[in-house]
Amino acid sequence: METFRLDERLARDSALITKLGLCQLRLQNDRRWPWLVLVPQRNDKIELFELTPLDQTMLTFETNQVASALKELTGATKINVGALGNIVRQLHVHVIARNEGDPSWPGPIWGQGTAIPYSDNDRHDFMKKLAGAL
Incomplete structure (x- = not known):
């Protein structure tokens, strides 16, 4: 079986939480x-x-499993789900928790401002909580 290859931009801009059945x-x-x-x-x-x-x-x-866990964990007003792939062509699906008053509400998040990276502790804590919610 061929080894899965993750797009370098996805690898650079995100951290692996877990491997599900497909994703x-x-x-x-x-x-x-x-x-x-x-x-x-x-x-x-x-x-x-x-x-x-x-x-x-x-x-x-x-996607539904992750969206439901994310909504439960964050108490988000809305969960946005999208597969755009205009820049990163490898098939991937975004699942984003949105709340009134967030930095781009109610507009889209793409192209808005500059990313604010997680601290190592905050990233680890969020990933642990999400894994528990799944």
Whole structure:
């Protein structure tokens, strides 16, 4: 079986929380928003429809599982889910907790300001809490 290759930008900008059935679950290193990324561990996939029907089902299940845990953990007003891939082509799904009054509410988060990295302790604590919520 071929070794999964993670896009270097996803690797640089996020930290691995855990591996689910299909996806790597990663924390985006920007503490302005609780921002998770699901990356299906399938090489050379760009679009959702390129996944097998079983993988599409697994991705939907894992996205819903992660979104629900994130909402419960953060008490967010809204959970945003999106698969854009205009810059990073490797298939990945963003799951972002949003609240009224956050730095870009109610607009999109992309292209807004400069990322504020987590401290090592804050990143570790958030990842531990999320893993527990899953």
